Amino acid sequence: MTVIKNLTGHGIGHTIHEAPDHIFNYNATWDDELLKDGMVIAFEPFISTFEEEVFQETDGWTYATEKSYVAQIEHTLILTKEGPIILTK
Numbered sequence: 001m002t003v004i005k006n007l008t009g010h011g012i013g014h015t016i017h018e019a020p021d022h023i024f025n026y027n028a029t030w031d032d033e034l035l036k037d038g039m040v041i042a043f044e045p046f047i048s049t050f051e052e053e054v055f056q057e058t059d060g061w062t063y064a065t066e067k068s069y070v071a072q073i074e075h076t077l078i079l080t081k082e083g084p085i086i087l088t089k
Contacts, residue, residue, distance in 0.1 A: 001049060
């Protein structure tokens with residue numbers, strides 16, 4: 001099993017995709033962006049049986065792999081100093 005690395009979580013606000021524009025689902029040691037109190041984020045890991053990247057089909061919506069099964073789960077969270085509030089239990 002591995003993580004799909006070219007799909008990430010993101011911020012949510014007045015629109016569905018807002019800053020931060022990426023929330024990695026793996027340890028990206030070079031990424032120094034800090035999550036802050038009050039942010040609303042979509043945390044959405046994608047787990048794959050083999051491949052680490054997906055490609056977009058010509059319909060502009062569907063993502064696929066060459067030979068892996070992929071599962072995804074998503075939670076929307078409000079970040080607070082006391083800990084996250086999970087909105088999508």
